[in-house]
Amino acid sequence: MRIDSGETHDMRTYTFHDATERTYSTGHNILDYREDPGLGRESNATILVKWTNQTYHDENLRAMFTPNWDAVAGISRTNSWRHRNRYYAGLIVKTSLGVDCLDEKNAETSHSMSQPTGIDSRKDGLTAYACADKILFSPTGEPDNLISEISHPTFARLHSVEFNQQGDRVLTSSSSLDLIHEVDLDGNITWTLDLWRDTPFNTNVLGQKFFRSKAAVGGMSIVAHNPSVVALKDDEKLKDAVCVLDDPATYDGLGLSTNLTPVFINTAAYGNNGEVLTTSFHRGEAWVINRSLGQIAIAAKAMRNPHGFHLDPFLDGYMVTDTGNERLSFMSSDLEEERTIDFSTLDDRKPGLEKARWLQYVTRLDEALYCAVISPRQKITLFDPARKVRRDIPFDPEWGIQLVAP
Numbered sequence: 001m002r003i004d005s006g007e008t009h010d011m012r013t014y015t016f017h018d019a020t021e022r023t024y025s026t027g028h029n030i031l032d033y034r035e036d037p038g039l040g041r042e043s044n045a046t047i048l049v050k051w052t053n054q055t056y057h058d059e060n061l062r063a064m065f066t067p068n069w070d071a072v073a074g075i076s077r078t079n080s081w082r083h084r085n086r087y088y089a090g091l092i093v094k095t096s097l098g099v100d101c102l103d104e105k106n107a108e109t110s111h112s113m114s115q116p117t118g119i120d121s122r123k124d125g126l127t128a129y130a131c132a133d134k135i136l137f138s139p140t141g142e143p144d145n146l147i148s149e150i151s152h153p154t155f156a157r158l159h160s161v162e163f164n165q166q167g168d169r170v171l172t173s174s175s176s177l178d179l180i181h182e183v184d185l186d187g188n189i190t191w192t193l194d195l196w197r198d199t200p201f202n203t204n205v206l207g208q209k210f211f212r213s214k215a216a217v218g219g220m221s222i223v224a225h226n227p228s229v230v231a232l233k234d235d236e237k238l239k240d241a242v243c244v245l246d247d248p249a250t251y252d253g254l255g256l257s258t259n260l261t262p263v264f265i266n267t268a269a270y271g272n273n274g275e276v277l278t279t280s281f282h283r284g285e286a287w288v289i290n291r292s293l294g295q296i297a298i299a300a301k302a303m304r305n306p307h308g309f310h311l312d313p314f315l316d317g318y319m320v321t322d323t324g325n326e327r328l329s330f331m332s333s334d335l336e337e338e339r340t341i342d343f344s345t346l347d348d349r350k351p352g353l354e355k356a357r358w359l360q361y362v363t364r365l366d367e368a369l370y371c372a373v374i375s376p377r378q379k380i381t382l383f384d385p386a387r388k389v390r391r392d393i394p395f396d397p398e399w400g401i402q403l404v405a406p
Contacts, residue, residue, distance in 0.1 A: 012294040013294065014193075014289070014294050014295065014296050015294065015295055015296070016295075016296045016297075016298060017295065017296075017297055017298070018298045018301070019288075019297040019298055019299055019335045020298060020299065020300060020301050020335070022335070022336060022337060022338045023336045023337065024336065024337045024338070025337070025338040025339070025340070026338075026339050026340075027339070027340045027341075027342060028339070028340070028341045028342065028385075028388070029341075029342050029345055030341055030342060030343050030345065030346060030381070030383065030390060031345050031346065032388065033383055033388045033389055033390040034388065034389050034390070035389070035390060035391065036384075036387075036389035036390065036391055037391060038391075039369070039382050039383075039384065039389055039390065039391040040097040040098075040365070040366075040369055040371075040382040040391060041096075041097060041098040042098065043096075043097045043098075043365055043366060043369060043406075044094070044095065044096055044097065044108075045094075045095060045096075045097055045365060045371070045404050045405060045406060046092065046093070046094050046119060046141075046404070046405045046406075047091075047092075047093040047094075047095060047102065047395075047399075047401060047403075047404050047405075048090070048091075048092060048116040048117060048118075048119060048401065048402040048403050048404075048405065049090045049091035049092075049093060049116070049399045049400060049401055049402070050088070050090045050115050050116060050117055050400050050401070050402040051088035051089065051090050051115065051400040052088070052089055052090060052091060052398050052399060052400070053088060053398060053400075054375075054378070054397060054398050054399055054400040055397060055398060057400060058350060058352075058353065060076065061352075061353055061356055061376075062352040062353065063076030064076075064356070065352075065355055065356075071205075071259065072205060072206065072233055072259050072260070085229055085254055085257040085258075086254065087114050087115045087132040087133075087253075087254070088114075088115055088400075089112060089113075089114065089115075090112070090113050090114065090115050090116050090131075090400075090402075091104075091110050091111065091112060091113065091116075091399070092110070092111045092113050092116050092119075092129065092143045093107045093109070093110045093111075094107065094108045094109045094110075095107045095108055096108065097365075097382065097393065099393070100393070100394075101393065101394050101395065101396075102380070102393055102394070102395035102396065102399070103395065103396040103399075104396070109142070111142075111143035111144055113129070113131050113136075113143055114131050114132040115131060115132045116129055116130070116131045116402065117130050117131070117158065117159050117160070117402045117403075118130030118158060118159060118160040118161040118162075118172070118267075119161065119403075119405050120161055120162045120163050120170070121141060121163075122163050122167040123167070124167075125139060125140055125141055126138070126139055126167070127139075127140070127141040128161045128162075128163065128170050129143065129161065130158040130159065130160055130161040130172055131158070132157070132158070132253065133151065133155040133156055133157070133158060133253035133254075134149050134150065134151045134155065134158070135149065135150040135151075135155075135158065135161055135170060135172060135183070136148075136149045137149065137150075137185075148185075150170075150183055150185075150187040151187075152181070152183075152187070152189065153248045153249060154174055154177055154179055154181070154248050155172075155174050155181075155253065156174050156175070156176045156177045156248065156251065156253055156254055156255030157174070157175045157176040157254060157255055157258075158172050158173065158174060158175070159172075159173045159175045159265075159266050159267050159268075160172060160173050160266075160267040160268050160269065162268070162269050162270055164182075164270055164274075165270070168184060168185060169182055169183060169184050169185070169190060170182070170183055170185070171183075171268050171269065171270060171276065172268060173265045173266060173267055173268040173278065174255070174265075175255070175258075175261070175264055175265055175266055175281070176251075176254060176255030176256050176257070176258065176261050176264070177245075177248065177255040177256070177261075178194070178195035178196055178201070178202075178261060178262060178263045178264065178265055179192055179193070179194055179195070179265070180192065180193040180195075180265055180268045180276065180278060191291070193276070193289065194212065195262070195263045195265060196210050196211060196212060196262065197216070200262075201262060201263050202262055203262055204256075204259075204260050204261065204262045205259065205260075205282075206232070206233075206238075206239050206240070206260070207239060207240035207241075208232060208238060208239070208240065208241050208242075208243055208260070209240075209241070209242050209243065210243050210244075210245055210256075210262060211242070211243070211244050211245070212244070212245060212246060213244065213246050214244050214246070216244075217242060217244060220242045221242060222242055222243075222244055223237075223238065223241035223242050223243065224238055224241050224242075224243045224244070225243075225244050225246075226244070226245055226246065226247050226250040227241075227243055228250075229251070229254075229256060229257050229260065232256070232260050233257070233260065258281070261282070262282065263280045263281075263282055263283060264280065264281035264282050265278055265279070265280060265281075266278070266279045266280070266281045266305075266306065266307055266308075267279055267307055267308050267309060269309060269310045269311070270311075271288055271289075271311060271318075272311070272333070273292075274291060274292065275288055275289060275290050275291070276288075276289040276291065277289070277309040277310065277311070277318065278309060279303075279306040279307060279308070279309045279320065280306070281305050281306065281307075282305075283301075284301060284302055284303040284304055284305070284306060285298050285300065285301045285303065285306070286298070286299045286300040286301075286303070286306060286309040286318075286320045287299065287309075288318075288335075297335070299318065299320070299331060299335055300320050300322075300329055300331070303320070303322040303323075303324070303325060303327075304322065304323060304324025304325050304357075305323040305324045306320055306321060306322055306323055307320075307321045307323050307360065307361050308320065308321045308361045308362060308363070308403070310364075312330060312364060313364075314330045314339075314385060314386075315330045315331060315332045315333075315337055315338075315339060316332060316333055317330065317331045317332040317333040317334075317335070317337075318330070318331045318333070319331070319362065319364070321359055321360075321361055321362045322359070323358060323359050323360065323361075324357055324358070325344065325357065325359075326342065326343040326344035326357045326358070326359040326374070327340050327341065327342050327343065327344070327359070328340065328341045328343070328359070328362045328370075328372065330385070339385075341383075341385065343359050343372055343374060343381070344357055346374065346377060346381070348377050348379070348392075349376040349377050350376055350377070350378060353376040356375075356376040357376070358374070358375040358376055359372060359373070359374055360373040360374070360375050360401065360402065360403070361373050361402060361403040361404075363403050363404055363405060363406075364406070365382075365404065365405075365406045366406060368384045368385075368386055368387065369382060369383075369384060370382070370383050370384070370385065371383075371404040373401045373402070373403060373404060375400070375401075377392075378394060378395060378397055378399075379392045379393060379394045379395065380392070380393050380395060380401070380404060
């Protein structure tokens with residue numbers, strides 16, 4: 001397989017190779033971890049609440065286990081008035097993890113924000129937030145003290161933001177347009193990886209092929225030009241259609257809906273020596289992108305809707321969240337060793353969601369402290385993989401937490 005990078009300053013072809021063969025792997029069950037009521041109580045965290053109407057989304061999730069579920073639309077056919085291709089009001093919450101319930105009453109600060117999904121800070125305190133289709137900057141990390149923002153026509157459902165080592169650029173994933181952007185702090189795009197430059201990465205579950213210009217289509221007949229999301233989903237004549245999306249403004253900063261997006265690049269982070277780490281929600285893979293060599297290593301595969309591929313010191317390598325299988329994988333830097341933790345055995349799931357599996361995101365908070373957000377349980381689970389201890393903290397029933405940051 002191969003794909004090409006998208007901007008004119010980097011037109012190289014990237015070649016893929018499978019790096020998922022391990023020489024050593026082992027698995028752990030989170031139920032084997034001893035409960036430690038004191039774990040993490042001295043720690044503080046920033047919580048990104050992507051929406052504040054979780055009970056609304058829970059009703060939608062319950063429909064997933066009925067015959068009325070529409071997998072393409074991501075809704076129940078009997079709840080056709082519901083849709084998720086929009087941005088919701090969210091919160092950025094700063095709190096102590098010493099509390100027994102995470103909510104606004106126990107929070108130190110709480111600020112409303114449009115669908116926050118990514119956060120990173122420089123050493124001097126400058127903090128970047130990915131919110132909906134913008135990157136916002138605060139010199140102190142306080143969301144009520146914003147000094148600048150970066151927007152771009154091809155920003156749509158940003159899922160992450162991270163500073164480079166020098167602190168003069170940020171990396172972000174424009175998930176619902178399948179683009180990875182590196183941007184300087186003046187808003188200039190310095191590098192882009194365009195996932196639609198090659199088949200099958202431009203082809204979605206309905207067989208629709210997407211191109212960003214008429215010139216890129218080649219000899220194929222164009223069937224639809226900037227078609228609406230509703231038409232792509234419902235119009236039978238657009239099944240297997242060749243589509244040109246050359247006006248992102250048509251999609252109001254939202255891009256395509258999740259299930260119509262071919263790859264759905266979920267998160268993007270920096271690896272070693274300028275590498276880029278990313279996950280494909282639909283392909284179930286984690287990639288290490290070597291921009292110098294023009295190579296992409298498939299570091300993990302056969303996952304369900306993965307999130308959060310990052311550098312991590314536990315095995316001196318990486319960690320990735322296998323969301324739909326509710327597993328966390330630690331991998332060594334040479335990808336030879338892997339250690340997984342299975343969270344799917346945890347009970348206390350919300351009524352009607354006993355079968356639901358959704359490990360939203362795992363983050364590292366401190367030297368030996370990690371946090372897993374398990375949406376069907378409406379709890380976070382703090383854990384220490386070295387000492388094998390854990391602690392649950394429930395959170396507000398209306399909070400849809402994206403991640404917990406240090």
